[in-house]
Amino acid sequence: MRGETAQTSARATALRCLRPVLDNLPALATLLICSFLLLHSLPGSQADALLTSDLGVAVTAEDHTRLQARLGLDRPLWQQFGSWLGGVLRGDLGYSRLYAAPVAQVLADTLPWTLGLVLVALPLSLLTGALPGLLAGMAPQTGGAKYLFALVTLLSSLPGFVIALLLLSLFGFTLGWFPTGGGISLEARLSGQVTLADLIYHALLPLLALSLHGSVRYFYLAWGLAQQISRRPFIRYARHRGIRGAGLLWRWYLPNAMPELLSRLSSSLPGILGATLFVEVVFSYPGAGALMLDAINNRDYPLLQGCLLLTGGIVLLGNSLLDLITTILTDRG
Amino acid sequence: MVARSLLLLICLLALFCWYSDWPQPQMSSQLLHPPSSDHWLGTDALGQDLLARLLQALPGTLATALACGLLPLLAGLLLASLSALAGNRLDRILLKLTDIFMIMPAILPLMILAALLEPGLGTVIILISILSWPDDFRVLRAAIRRQLFSDAVLTARGFGAGPAYLLRWHVWPVLRPLLEALFLQNARRSVMLSAGLAFLGLTDPRMANWGTLLLDAQQQIHHAAFWWMLPGPLLAMTTLILLLNSLSPEERKHQA
Numbered sequence: 001m002r003g004e005t006a007q008t009s010a011r012a013t014a015l016r017c018l019r020p021v022l023d024n025l026p027a028l029a030t031l032l033i034c035s036f037l038l039l040h041s042l043p044g045s046q047a048d049a050l051l052t053s054d055l056g057v058a059v060t061a062e063d064h065t066r067l068q069a070r071l072g073l074d075r076p077l078w079q080q081f082g083s084w085l086g087g088v089l090r091g092d093l094g095y096s097r098l099y100a101a102p103v104a105q106v107l108a109d110t111l112p113w114t115l116g117l118v119l120v121a122l123p124l125s126l127l128t129g130a131l132p133g134l135l136a137g138m139a140p141q142t143g144g145a146k147y148l149f150a151l152v153t154l155l156s157s158l159p160g161f162v163i164a165l166l167l168l169s170l171f172g173f174t175l176g177w178f179p180t181g182g183g184i185s186l187e188a189r190l191s192g193q194v195t196l197a198d199l200i201y202h203a204l205l206p207l208l209a210l211s212l213h214g215s216v217r218y219f220y221l222a223w224g225l226a227q228q229i230s231r232r233p234f235i236r237y238a239r240h241r242g243i244r245g246a247g248l249l250w251r252w253y254l255p256n257a258m259p260e261l262l263s264r265l266s267s268s269l270p271g272i273l274g275a276t277l278f279v280e281v282v283f284s285y286p287g288a289g290a291l292m293l294d295a296i297n298n299r300d301y302p303l304l305q306g307c308l309l310l311t312g313g314i315v316l317l318g319n320s321l322l323d324l325i326t327t328i329l330t331d332r333g
Numbered sequence: 334m335v336a337r338s339l340l341l342l343i344c345l346l347a348l349f350c351w352y353s354d355w356p357q358p359q360m361s362s363q364l365l366h367p368p369s370s371d372h373w374l375g376t377d378a379l380g381q382d383l384l385a386r387l388l389q390a391l392p393g394t395l396a397t398a399l400a401c402g403l404l405p406l407l408a409g410l411l412l413a414s415l416s417a418l419a420g421n422r423l424d425r426i427l428l429k430l431t432d433i434f435m436i437m438p439a440i441l442p443l444m445i446l447a448a449l450l451e452p453g454l455g456t457v458i459i460l461i462s463i464l465s466w467p468d469d470f471r472v473l474r475a476a477i478r479r480q481l482f483s484d485a486v487l488t489a490r491g492f493g494a495g496p497a498y499l500l501r502w503h504v505w506p507v508l509r510p511l512l513e514a515l516f517l518q519n520a521r522r523s524v525m526l527s528a529g530l531a532f533l534g535l536t537d538p539r540m541a542n543w544g545t546l547l548l549d550a551q552q553q554i555h556h557a558a559f560w561w562m563l564p565g566p567l568l569a570m571t572t573l574i575l576l577l578n579s580l581s582p583e584e585r586k587h588q589a
Binding site for chain 2: 023027030034154156157158159162165169173267270277278281282296297304311312316319
């Protein structure tokens with residue numbers, strides 16, 4: 001009997017952990033269908049693109065039909081979707097004219113850059129937003145807290161790309177402390193020897209812009225949470241015991257605010273990723289955002305489709321992972 | 334009070350600009366001139382007066398804020414009311430749909446659709462509205478559900494009130510402060526989003542927008558002109574957003 005109960009509860013736990021993953025499946029399906037329809041609904045078919053040439057060869061309607069049959073464009077839409085989906089699952093995303101390389105390969109080159117930015121900026125924005133927020137929320141009436149609050153309100157009125165632009169012009173151009181663009185220095189690109197210091201040096205300003213932009217929502221959240229926590233009896237007791245400042249923040253406020261703060265991580269992923277696209281464009285960072293804009297401006301649709309799949313995939317995967325982690329952390333049996 | 338009258342003043346100015354078609358920035362041979370008594374904010378790379386371009390974008394920006402504040406709100410309110418009253422299946426479908434919307438960064442579909450359509454003002458408004466109703470729907474759905482269990486509604490139900498009557502007299506009036514807050518939040522977001530699209534150069538180049546001005550400024554980042562091209566659109570946008578922010582009711586101000 002006991003073993004059976006343990007088995008059912010194990011199965012229940014597994015189900016509970018799988019739920020967030022399953023919840024994202026409809027979104028994945030929508031993403032795939034939308035990406036496919038995007039390419040398909042564009043004016044001009046692949047057959048037109050292949051047959052058009054500057055040499056002025058006379059193209060008969062028969063040629064056109066034959067090519068369409070060869071490319072499989074005469075089949076019903078759902079069959080075409082099926083074969084495209086099969087290709088995507090095998091990692092075949094088409095061919096990018098702009099980069100003269102398979103889309104999958106172009107994307108694989110840019111993925112680490114974007115992923116690196118997002119993965120570092122996400123916890124960094126939590127840190128840079130939540131700690132000042134808690135600190136200010138602990139004593140909302142003091143001058144410092146009011147000053148900080150006003151500063152963050154000002155920051156919240158600036159779109160991410162404006163923050164990036166200001167940082168770039170100030171620290172990159174006027175002061176010259178940081179590089180003005182790119183992911184690695186020119187020498188590193190020429191010699192092929194990439195050092196970690198060089199990577200960090202180039203990523204610092206984009207990361208700062210992203211974290212500043214992302215930290216705003218955590219600041220307000222932490223500010224509100226701190227005021228709620230302040231009303232609880234154990235805080236009053238701690239204050240009576242003479243605990244002040246950093247100790248109070250670290251041992252009393254932070255642990256009580258943490259669950260709420262962490263639960264917002266997954267919902268801030270889309271926002272951070274969206275801001276990343278802009279920040280990459282401003283800093284000419286070699287990531288998916290800059291690539292996407294390139295693809296749009298050059299009408300390279302397979303590449304655009306790949307970018308859409310990639311960024312959408314990152315969000316879905318990240319979302320599932322964060323949900324999974326939260327579920328496991330909050331799973332108390 | 335100050336914020337309210339300032340915003341009113343800006344709206345009047347925008348109305349005047351729109352009605353009289355007044356600032357028509359002309360190209361001139363004075364390229365990238367610093368601010369002077371002729372050109373208060375200086376000139377850009379085409380010799381156009383920057384203040385004129387700033388004013389030219391004002392009506393469009395306010396129209397975006399107004400329309401993108403209202404349209405998603407109306408759609409959200411309608412759908413939330415329907416789903417709260419019409420029952421389970423519709424509710425579940427709509428919730429799932431909003432789930433999908435919330436997972437995607439709004440800028441992603443916006444960028445791609447914008448790339449295909451090269452949208453003017455109207456299309457930008459519609460695109461942003463389509464992408465921002467799910468937020469409003471979720472908040473309003475929760476509020477309506479809460480309200481449906483209030484004493485007032487239960488009593489009115491006991492007297493045989495129908496759904497339309499309940500919504501009109503007992504649910505919607507209570508939601509008013511929430512609706513105002515959501516409107517302002519939508520408006521703020523749409524100003525930033527449309528400026529973002531224009532900054533990436535994805536909108537119709539004829540559409541005047543502060544984002545385009547920021548893009549022009551970025552292209553002069555190596556030139557001293559950056560320092561008089563940036564402040565205009567930057568301050569204009571920040572001021573508008575802060576003004577909208579200051580109108581929100583205190584408790585819902587920072588949940589954007």
